[in-house]
Amino acid sequence: MNDRLLRAARRQPTDTTPVWLMRQAGRYLPEYRAIRGTIAFLDLCKNPDLAAEVTVQPITRLGVDAAIIFSDILIPVEAMGIELELGDKGPHFPNPVRSAADIERLGVPDPVQGTGFVAEAIRRTRRALNDSVPVIGFSGAPFTLAAYMVEGGGSKSYIQIKRLLFEQPKLAHTLFEKLTSTLIPYLLMQVEAGASIVQIFDSWGGELSPWDYERFCLPYLTRMVKEVQAKGVPVIVFGTGMSNHLPLLKRTGADVIGQDWRTPIDEARRVLGPDVAVQGNLDPLHLFLPREELEQRVVDILRRAGSVGHIFNLGHGILPPTDPDAAKFMVDAVHKHGAALRQGT
Numbered sequence: 001m002n003d004r005l006l007r008a009a010r011r012q013p014t015d016t017t018p019v020w021l022m023r024q025a026g027r028y029l030p031e032y033r034a035i036r037g038t039i040a041f042l043d044l045c046k047n048p049d050l051a052a053e054v055t056v057q058p059i060t061r062l063g064v065d066a067a068i069i070f071s072d073i074l075i076p077v078e079a080m081g082i083e084l085e086l087g088d089k090g091p092h093f094p095n096p097v098r099s100a101a102d103i104e105r106l107g108v109p110d111p112v113q114g115t116g117f118v119a120e121a122i123r124r125t126r127r128a129l130n131d132s133v134p135v136i137g138f139s140g141a142p143f144t145l146a147a148y149m150v151e152g153g154g155s156k157s158y159i160q161i162k163r164l165l166f167e168q169p170k171l172a173h174t175l176f177e178k179l180t181s182t183l184i185p186y187l188l189m190q191v192e193a194g195a196s197i198v199q200i201f202d203s204w205g206g207e208l209s210p211w212d213y214e215r216f217c218l219p220y221l222t223r224m225v226k227e228v229q230a231k232g233v234p235v236i237v238f239g240t241g242m243s244n245h246l247p248l249l250k251r252t253g254a255d256v257i258g259q260d261w262r263t264p265i266d267e268a269r270r271v272l273g274p275d276v277a278v279q280g281n282l283d284p285l286h287l288f289l290p291r292e293e294l295e296q297r298v299v300d301i302l303r304r305a306g307s308v309g310h311i312f313n314l315g316h317g318i319l320p321p322t323d324p325d326a327a328k329f330m331v332d333a334v335h336k337h338g339a340a341l342r343q344g345t
Helices: 004-009 030-036 041-045 048-062 075-079 100-105 111-129 142-151 159-167 169-193 210-216 218-229 243-251 265-272 284-288 291-305 324-343
Strands: 085-087 090-092 135-140 197-201 235-238 256-258 277-279
Touching: 004 197, 030 041, 030 048, 041 048, 041 085, 048 111, 048 324, 075 111, 075 142, 075 169, 100 169, 111 135, 111 169, 135 142, 135 169, 142 159, 142 169, 142 218, 159 169, 169 197, 169 210, 169 218, 197 218, 210 218, 210 243, 218 235, 218 243, 243 256, 243 265, 265 277, 265 291, 284 291, 284 324, 291 324
Parallel strands: 135 197, 197 235, 235 256, 256 277
Antiparallel strands: 085 090
């Protein structure tokens, strides 16, 4: 196996910097669009053969160092007993979770019975790749999933979830506890199926102040990290707009802290210290730069991050209009200049 990603996550030496992309199996790839044109998004997530096929596509085209299983962070939420609609315009919950009765109705599902198709997709992906690169499992963090459930979808103000936190904190903790009790077995199921590293997405954690994040998010996220690490698997925690939360994210004990593009990665390293690996952090829109300038941005991030304990990635998911050739150019540049950095050239 190409184990660069796993070695970097554990801050061990690598021959070059490993690289993968968030949403690397997605609409920017014509081969993905060909499949997606025949099946609804949620149905694709639940079809292990097709999910494995689209997971493998960017490995073949881009030469990245890991495959992240094709799924969605809201898959385990649906298994808790809430109606979910997933389309190109994003997620929608027709019946948002707003009351104690709504939360009481949510179940804590058996992961195999409720989401076993994810585990099967991981197994089929490993077979298709012949274990040539690691498979990344993932889930959302409790706060991010709760925000979707309470708001009914995406939001600009997050007024519903924040009112729940501030007006009914005990009820909010009840919801977070149910989510955590669902997500830990869900991640462990993925590890059992063959995921050798996992990422937890706290996409909306940056909407909270550090004080509120420490109170409402940190205990649950820390539990998730510890339970997965107990199986010998490294954990990446990633969120957007969380530069002020870096000391808190370090307290989770995660092996790797992912960075968006808003903070220079060397500054994040200084805050986090030498005992945590970092991931990131090219602006996804930099893939639209002229190739020479894109290469310069890649080199700058590599130099700032250093040669040990760095996983190259975008600061958020790759965007649908992106030219796949630009992504391939970036991957090749990371490998080329990452190797040169280690050779001192």
